[in-house]
Amino acid sequence: MQSMATSTKSSSIRKAQVTVSCFFCKGQEIKWTCVDCNVRMCNSCKITVHQGLQCSQDHDVISIQDIIQSSPSSQEVMSVVIASVFNSYTTTLPAVHTLLCSDDGLIYYTFCHIPSKGNQFVKGKLFKSSIKILQTLKRNVFDIAINKDGEILMKEFDVSTIQIISHVGEVKTVLDTTPMILLAIHVNKDNEVIVSLREQGPPFPVQDFSVRQVIIFNSDYQRKFTLEFDKKGNKLFSYALHIRTDSKNVVYVVDCFDRQKNGRIVAVDRNGCIKFIYDGQNRLGTFKPYAITVTQSDNIVVADYSNDALHVINSNGHLLGLQFICIDLGITEPYSLCFDTEGYLLIGCGKAKHENYGKIHVAKITDSLM
Template sequence: MSEKKIKDTKNILNDKELEFKRAKESNRADKIIKAIKEISSNLPNIDFHQLPQEVSDFIPVDIIVSELFGSLQSKSITKEQSNIDLQVIKSYTTKLNYVHRLLTLNNKVAWISNFEMTTLSKINIDDKIRTVKNISVQVYDMSLTASKDMLLSLSGSTDVSLLTTKTGEIKPFLSVSPLIPLGIHVTKHNEIILGVMEEGGTYNLTDKSCRKVILFGMDGIQKQSYEYDKHKQRLFTVPIRITSNVSNDILVINRTSDYDGRVVVLDRERHVKWTYQGHPQVNSGNKLFNPQDIVTTSVGHVIVNDFIRQAFHVLSGEGNVLTCKVMEDMEIIYPWSLDIDTEGQLWVGCESEDAKSCDAKLHTVKFS
């Protein structure tokens, strides 16, 4: 890239940064999201080469300095990586402007929520969507229990709440006061994993900031807490989404700004097994990795949606990239939420192309 092009690009990025700061100062989520979309669609083009037949992999080695920083080494793409495929099976239209959270009970019944519209809906899905129950509640995250009831983290509350799905009753289940619950996940072993932060916290961390992931039993008793790694470094900035895998690892989407984030994977002993900050073909330069949700498959694959890039990142259980696919050509626009149903199908809840329209899509995707 020439010196002039670098200078021009820098000036454009400075202007875009100013636009985003103005939107952020409004403290309105719709204006911030709209600004991100407009900025990302008008950024300078950066040409990417086709994916190579080898990728860079982070390999820790034995000496102390390299254990801290690791090294980048070339690693051949395996046959498994080249065989991953994602195909849209069916698409449905909701009455929401975006599907913020999504939980499937099976391949015909799901719960969907919209944070802005303060609504949580149970839907039946056949040729079209039919709403069978609406509950007025502002859900930040939700997860199913073994009894098919739901644990909720709610806006502004220091409680995790229990929704009894048969009656629609919502009541406090456990408190993390004075902290605020964020991402929530119930494991297959019936444990609760919860991301928390202090009330009024921002992305700028201080000595008083408390950002951690807590493991509870279903009796509400804390089993473990994850805030710092073995080098006394903070693990999280804002842990917005959490899941687990077949190895019982904890996978967290950690937001580091309104438009950037990464995946952090821990074992139960606080060791960071791997992290992921996007694919160079999609997220290099100023095209940041913007993850919003994460799921794992029955064989341990990890699927992360990249909201702004409209891409799915599929990783192995060891953090290797199996595929990174932009889904816009399949008409998956602005994917917000993910879930895998009892048939192994991937469900994707999206935002409307026009954020003011209440016609957000819900897609079923075959993953093979």
């Protein structure tokens, strides 16, 4: 099946289209953010525009510097994550819940909705003004990964098996974790397969007897390491929603506390030693880390769904960048993140107001954060 998903911008994706600036004047350096308005502004517009609005008299306005200082041990923090947005593509799905790019430049993305309604797995190619759809499968895909052979590993919702989709579209099962419930899947640089598991029954609240594991398999699906407890015997994870690794094979987990997906980022090494836990920024309130990806220099980019924001933290868990992408760039409901072969950040999103389909945005990360 071949069809096109349209791009909302007709120019080349290598020509910058959107730059970051003050919400009001569009031309000055951002110094302040209004928590209530979710607006970022320069010094001048804070005084002459925002404070002049009757509705903003009781709003909580925070300086970017205060946000920086609220992050322990963080001395130099970039306020802007995305330097520019090059293109925005409208897909044929209501949302882009998972998103990956292979070494040959193909993209793979899914929409998973329960109860089942239009669930799909899509293989495509980004062109100047559209996505060329090369393959679709009507599958309830919850998570995907790509191995060294370019095969797609697929995990469906409420199914405890990993299936591989070959280059010719054949599907076969390679791992069954029954009776444990399979959650997330990931393949690291050494072609090891990393999965998260939990016990049968309700996922929340997490009890003393609950089993919450991240397991590292070799490429033949033989178990190598099990990550479950820290050195004091405490559970490392509550509900490991997504997994990524860096060049040193440190494991980064999007760990959720409840059904609303409030959560944190847990970083552990292969021996189960916690490197850091990142809980977001206290001043922003609720932190819902829906997606995670890792840069070439092992910085971690996190999509914060509750604030329509991107956080960049380094391998020590210190905040390097924070950007409210909805207000700054018009990007809403970030569900998924990945980098393409040229180092551009792809952001998979849900549908915006008055629109029917989710989007994929192509963005340039600030050079110092890459």
